[in-house]
Amino acid sequence: MVTVCRKLKKLADDDPRRVLHSFKVGIALTIVSTLYYVTPVFKGFGTSTIWAVLTVVLILEFTVGGTLTKGLNRAVATLLAAALGMGAHHIAILAGDKGEVILLGFFIFIVAVIATFLRFMPEIKKRYDYGVMIFMLTFSLVGISSFRDHETFMLAYKRLLTIAIGVAIALVVSVLVLPVWAGEELHMLTGANLEKLANFLEGLGALYFGEKVRVDEMKIKALLQSYKSVLNTKATEDSLANLARWEPPHGRFLFCHPWKQYLKISSISRRFACLVEALSSYISRSESQVATELEKHGNIIEACKEICKESMNAMTVMAASIRAMTKLSGSKQHMAAAKEATNRLKISLLEEGLLLRETLQTCTIVSLLLEIVSCAQEIEAAIEELAQLALFESSDQVNAGSGAREKRVADNDEVHDVVIVVLE
Amino acid sequence: MVTVCRKLKKLADDDPRRVLHSFKVGIALTIVSTLYYVTPVFKGFGTSTIWAVLTVVLILEFTVGGTLTKGLNRAVATLLAAALGMGAHHIAILAGDKGEVILLGFFIFIVAVIATFLRFMPEIKKRYDYGVMIFMLTFSLVGISSFRDHETFMLAYKRLLTIAIGVAIALVVSVLVLPVWAGEELHMLTGANLEKLANFLEGLGALYFGEKVRVDEMKIKALLQSYKSVLNTKATEDSLANLARWEPPHGRFLFCHPWKQYLKISSISRRFACLVEALSSYISRSESQVATELEKHGNIIEACKEICKESMNAMTVMAASIRAMTKLSGSKQHMAAAKEATNRLKISLLEEGLLLRETLQTCTIVSLLLEIVSCAQEIEAAIEELAQLALFESSDQVNAGSGAREKRVADNDEVHDVVIVVLE
Numbered sequence: 043m044v045t046v047c048r049k050l051k052k053l054a055d056d057d058p059r060r061v062l063h064s065f066k067v068g069i070a071l072t073i074v075s076t077l078y079y080v081t082p083v084f085k086g087f088g089t090s091t092i093w094a095v096l097t098v099v100l101i102l103e104f105t106v107g108g109t110l111t112k113g114l115n116r117a118v119a120t121l122l123a124a125a126l127g128m129g130a131h132h133i134a135i136l137a138g139d140k141g142e143v144i145l146l147g148f149f150i151f152i153v154a155v156i157a158t159f160l161r162f163m164p165e166i167k168k169r170y171d172y173g174v175m176i177f178m179l180t181f182s183l184v185g186i187s188s189f190r191d192h193e194t195f196m197l198a199y200k201r202l203l204t205i206a207i208g209v210a211i212a213l214v215v216s217v218l219v220l221p222v223w224a225g226e227e228l229h230m231l232t233g234a235n236l237e238k239l240a241n242f243l244e245g246l247g248a249l250y251f252g253e254k255v256r257v258d259e260m261k262i263k264a265l266l267q268s269y270k271s272v273l274n275t276k277a278t279e280d281s282l283a284n285l286a287r288w289e290p291p292h293g294r295f296l297f298c299h300p301w302k303q304y305l306k307i308s309s310i311s312r313r314f315a316c317l318v319e320a321l322s323s324y325i326s327r328s329e330s331q332v333a334t335e336l337e338k339h340g341n342i343i344e345a346c347k348e349i350c351k352e353s354m355n356a357m358t359v360m361a362a363s364i365r366a367m368t369k370l371s372g373s374k375q376h377m378a379a380a381k382e383a384t385n386r387l388k389i390s391l392l393e394e395g396l397l398l399r400e401t402l403q404t405c406t407i408v409s410l411l412l413e414i415v416s417c418a419q420e421i422e423a424a425i426e427e428l429a430q431l432a433l434f435e436s437s438d439q440v441n442a443g444s445g446a447r448e449k450r451v452a453d454n455d456e457v458h459d460v461v462i463v464v465l466e
Numbered sequence: 467m468v469t470v471c472r473k474l475k476k477l478a479d480d481d482p483r484r485v486l487h488s489f490k491v492g493i494a495l496t497i498v499s500t501l502y503y504v505t506p507v508f509k510g511f512g513t514s515t516i517w518a519v520l521t522v523v524l525i526l527e528f529t530v531g532g533t534l535t536k537g538l539n540r541a542v543a544t545l546l547a548a549a550l551g552m553g554a555h556h557i558a559i560l561a562g563d564k565g566e567v568i569l570l571g572f573f574i575f576i577v578a579v580i581a582t583f584l585r586f587m588p589e590i591k592k593r594y595d596y597g598v599m600i601f602m603l604t605f606s607l608v609g610i611s612s613f614r615d616h617e618t619f620m621l622a623y624k625r626l627l628t629i630a631i632g633v634a635i636a637l638v639v640s641v642l643v644l645p646v647w648a649g650e651e652l653h654m655l656t657g658a659n660l661e662k663l664a665n666f667l668e669g670l671g672a673l674y675f676g677e678k679v680r681v682d683e684m685k686i687k688a689l690l691q692s693y694k695s696v697l698n699t700k701a702t703e704d705s706l707a708n709l710a711r712w713e714p715p716h717g718r719f720l721f722c723h724p725w726k727q728y729l730k731i732s733s734i735s736r737r738f739a740c741l742v743e744a745l746s747s748y749i750s751r752s753e754s755q756v757a758t759e760l761e762k763h764g765n766i767i768e769a770c771k772e773i774c775k776e777s778m779n780a781m782t783v784m785a786a787s788i789r790a791m792t793k794l795s796g797s798k799q800h801m802a803a804a805k806e807a808t809n810r811l812k813i814s815l816l817e818e819g820l821l822l823r824e825t826l827q828t829c830t831i832v833s834l835l836l837e838i839v840s841c842a843q844e845i846e847a848a849i850e851e852l853a854q855l856a857l858f859e860s861s862d863q864v865n866a867g868s869g870a871r872e873k874r875v876a877d878n879d880e881v882h883d884v885v886i887v888v889l890e
Contacts (some may be wrong), residue, residue, distance in 0.1 A: 053586050064582040068575040071606055075574060078610045079567050089513070092607060099578075099603045143503050150499060151492040154523075158488040162477050179523045182495055183516060186502045236845065243838075273740070277701045300855035307848045313743060314841040316697070320744035321834040323737070353842050360849050369853045369860040370846065377846055380839050406830050410745040414667075415804050417738040418777050421660065422797055424731045425784050429793045431724035436793040 059222055063104050070215040074098045074208060090200035097208025102216060106292075107224030107285030109216040113209040114288070115173030120205050123177045124198035126153075127184030134188075146185050153181050168284055225286035225295050228279060232304050233364040235272045235311045240357035241265040242318050247350030250325055251343055266322070272315040279308045294367050323413055345387035352380035483646055487528050494639040498522045498632060514624035521632025526640060530716075531648030531709030533640040537633040538712070539597030544629050547601045548622035550577075551608030558612075570609050577605050592708055649710035649719050652703060656728050657788040659696045659735045664781035665689040666742050671774030674749055675767055690746070696739040703732045718791050731788075747837055769811035776804035 054061050077083050077091050084091060101112035134145040157178040160166050166174060184198050245265030283301045291297045356376035363370050428434070478485050501507050501515050508515060525536040558569040581602040584590050590598060608622050669689030707725045715721045780800035787794050852858070 049587065050583070053583075060583060060586045064579045067582040068579040071578045072571055072575050075571055075606070075610050078613055079571075084614060089611075092611070095606055095610060096603065099599065099606065147496055147499055147503075151496050154495045155488045155492040158491040159474070159477075159484060162484045163473065175523065179520065182499070182519055182523065186499050186519060187513075187516070189502055190508060239842075273697075273736075274700050276698050296857070300852060303848065303852040303855055307845060307852065310841060310844050310848055312697075313747070314838060314845065316740040316743040317747070317834055317838050317841060319737060319740040321838070323741070324830055324834075349839060353839055356842060356846065360846060363853070363858075364849060367856070367858050369858050370850055371860065373846055377839075377843055380842070384839055406748055406834065410741055410748075410830065414738060414741050414745070415773060415777055415801075415808055417734060417741060418663075418780060418804070419801055420734045421731060421738065422780065422784060422794065422801055424727065424734055425788060426794055428724060428727040428731065429787070431727055432791070433720070434787075434791050434793050436795065 059104075059220075062220055063222070066215050066219050067099070067102050069219065070098050070102055070211055071095070073215070074211050077204075077207070087200055087204055090197070090204045092204075093201050094204040094208040094211070097205050098212050101209060102212040104222055105224035105227060105282075105285055106216050106221045107282075107287075107289045109212055110288045111169070111285055112172055113213055115170060116176050117206060117209050119173040119176040120180045120202055123180035124184055124202055127181045127188070128195060128198055130181075130185050131188035134185075142189065146189060150182050150185050154178055168280075221292070223286070223289055223292055223295070224282045225289055225299060225301065226293070228282035228286055228301065228304050229295075229364065229367075231275065231279060231282065232307055232311075233361045235275060235308065236357050236361035236364065238268045238272055239311060239314050239318065240354045240361065242269045243350045243354035243357065246321075246325070247347055247354065251347040251350060269315050269318045272311055273319065275308065276312065279305060320410065320413070323417075341390040341393070342387060345383050345390055348383035349380050349387065352376045352383060356380060483528075483644075486644055487646070490639050490643050491523070491526050493643065494522050494526055494635055495519070497639070498635050501631070511624055511628055514621070514628045517625050517628040518632040518635070521629050522636050525633060526636040528646055529648035529651060529706075529709055530640050530645045531706075531711075531713045533636055534712045535593070535709055536596055537637055539594060540600050541630060541633050543597040543600040544604045544626055547604035548608055548626055551605045551612070552619060552622055554605075554609050555612035558609075566613065570613060574606050574609050578602055592704075645716070647710070647713055647716055647719070648706045649713050649723060649725065650717070652706035652710055652725065652728050653719075653788065653791075655699065655703060655706065656731055656735075657785045659699060659732065660781050660785035660788065662692045662696055663735060663738050663742065664778045664785065666693045667774050667778035667781065670745075670749070671771055671778065675771040675774060693739050693742045696735055697743065699732065700736065703729060744834065744837070747841075765814040765817070766811060769807050769814055772807035773804050773811065776800045776807060780804060 074094050077087070077094055087094075097116060101109055101116055103109045103112060130146065130149045134142045134149070137145050157174050161171055161174050180201070183201075187197055242265065245262045248262050249259075249266065283305050286295075286299070286301045289295075291299075353376070356373045359373040359376060360370065363373065498518050501511070501518055511518075521540060525533055525540055527533045527536060554570065554573045558566045558573070561569050581598050585595055585598050604625070608625075611621055666689065669686045672686050673683075673690065707729050710719075710723070710725045713719075715723075777800070780797045783797040783800060784794065787797065
């Protein structure tokens with residue numbers, strides 16, 4: 043109980059807008075409830091008022107873009123489906139009482155199959171998934187109810203009107219009460235990711251190249267870990283960029299703000315994070331060893347230190363420039379300094395007779411290849427653990443029939459390829 | 467139009483189960499529609515029959531696990547919320563006509579705020595997000611309708627029963643008509659990811675170390691790219707593992723199948739893919755250059771070729787072993803051969819006077835650091851492009867007030883740090 047409370051408090055502290063959003067949902071629901079309490083309104087809509095309540099709960103999302111996308115999807119899909127559903131009803135009644143059931147059932151079946159299949163299309167799934175589902179739902183509801191209640195027109199009309207009211211209430215609350223914009227979230231996330239990468243460079247400089255910093259070792263270790271989340275933000279960023287396009291201009295985000303460019307920056311940031319991940323696997327494994335090796339070469343250490351520091355500064359400036367929405371200034375000097383240090387580093391490597399530039403690249407490739415092999419070994423161990431946990435049979439049992447053949451070629455060099463073929 | 471048709475055909479060809487799922491939704495919807503057409507059933511439930519239709523459309527997911535999770539969430543949440551909503555109604559009517567409205571409104575507000583906030587909890591979001599939303603929805607509906615229709619008990623009872631019928635129909639169709647299991651999807655995805663990594667190793671051996679393969683260059687380039695999707699499957703895998711836990715034992719997946727172990731394998735696979743990404747940035751940039759450098763050292767090339775080939779074989783065996791659910795056999799020999807080749811490679815490096823093992827690691831770290839700098843430069847360029855597209859102001863304009871101060875320290879070494887402070 044105490045743990046849960048502590049967790050909830052942390053959730054609220056991490057982002058107070060979460061608490062705010064919860065109250066926004068409460069407010070919107072209270073507003074829409076009044077439709078029920080005010081007798082003249084209720085008399086007009088009857089039990090259809092329920093759709094307004096449903097709509098508010100279903101479409102009020104954390105960001106304005108989310109609410110807008112869902113609201114538009116819901117409203118447009120309902121309109122289209124109601125119109126088509128009524129058309130289907132009018133065609134179906136021409137076929138007599140029994141024919142009506144069969145025709146309606148057939149229409150609903152066809153619409154359900156087509157709509158469900160369309161939802162697999164990436165383009166639809168990304169933006170209109172909710173709309174297609176609502177279309178299928180409304181078409182079925184209107185089609186089916188028309189069989190029992192021949193006042194289908196009124197039903198469809200009321201459903202449409204109450205859903206529009208629900209969408210309007212959700213939108214007003216979402217936009218007017220301290221709005222959270224998806225675009226701004228994306229904007230801040232892109233900046234935050236750059237800062238995390240800068241943190242790594244700071245930690246690397248401190249821990250590995252002995253740059254003096256004012257933080258203790260625990261904090262350095264944390265700096266070295268924070269990049270990991272950058273690797274997994276693609277889905278969030280794609281979705282935010284998608285929602286941001288629906289949002290009206292607000293604050294400093296004008297019409298046609300280049301949201302795609304954020305995705306480009308994020309994509310390079312992820313590649314950066316991948317390189318950091320590769321680098322991490324080296325420094326974590328051989329911390330002291332390589333430090334000793336490097337101690338002999340003061341110039342190299344100095345250059346690396348400089349590279350870390352200047353790149354870190356440049357990344358911090360970039361993050362700050364995105365956050366403040368100002369043109370880059372300052373990062374150029376830092377990047378130039380980092381670039382200069384890389385040149386110095388290459389010369390030092392040459393002078394110290396360590397290696398040529400080309401050899402350096404060869405070594406890296408060779409070295410990464412070695413690392414990949416050890417990664418493959420880890421995968422092998424994990425699969426063995428899985429085979430044990432999930433009681434996998436040994437392949438001999440599975441391939442009992444082909445066992446003889448396997449044995450016969452066991453002395454052959456190509457035995458492993460045979461095993462692969464058998465298993466496939 | 468032709469493009470769309472071709473895309474749809476590709477969707478169906480890529481995974482024919484998508485077409486199957488679409489028909490399953492159509493069938494389930496047709497079955498649930500008959501509730502409306504059969505007069506005695508409709509007389510029993512009345513317009514509540516609508517909830518059965520809604521339920522089928524909303525919960526019938528692609529995988530059995532998805533349908534089961536959503537169905538259970540919906541059924542349990544409706545039961546709890548209906549009970550609580552009726553409790554709230556009974557308390558509210560004690561307060562007289564006006565008090566009833568205020569009390570009901572208050573209850574609904576509180577439930578909405580708490581439920582919305584709970585949805586931010588990762589533990590809840592992962593598994594019970596849909597349930598919490600349905601709880602909030604049902605509580606509001608029952609609470610609000612009770613104000614107009616004092617037969618709340620019947621309403622809640624009918625809603626509950628029709629939803630149960632909807633869940634049952636969706637589950638029966640999902641499980642009995644050629645089921646798609648989330649667990650099996652996860653299982654196959656894990657294997658497919660390993661195969662993609664093996665593909666990269668095959669492509670690397672062919673393109674970079676000149677290993678002879680029977681495929682043409684276009685196909686090799688494709689082999690070198692296929693690893694990219696491995697980097698972004700985390701969200702899918704987490705969700706599948708989550709759904710798989712709800713699924714009953716089926717086929718060769720027994721009760722308590724170790725789904726978590728798949729996530730462990732995937733996590734190492736992603737690290738593997740990150741190393742591959744780092745390696746890619748080297749080989750793509752300096753293809754011919756390094757090949758020339760390596761040509762002088764036949765032993766090294768041979769060893770690298772061997773490493774690629776054996777690791778590739780090992781990964782292929784691992785993928786096949788997961789797919790066939792057999793214990794690893796054969797991969798051990800391949801991994802041993804790869805390991806032996808890495809030892810030979812290290813000795814060769816030493817013999818050719820290229821470098822010592824420690825130097826190799828140092829070089830890699832240095833080299834990755836250089837790569838990180840050039841990645842940072844790319845980020846800088848992308849941000850500059852953003853600043854141009856989004857009409858960012860120059861920071862001078864923004865910090866007009868502090869401009870003087872900035873200039874004053876411009877000759878100072880620490881100028882960049884000042885800029886950062888100002889921007890933050």
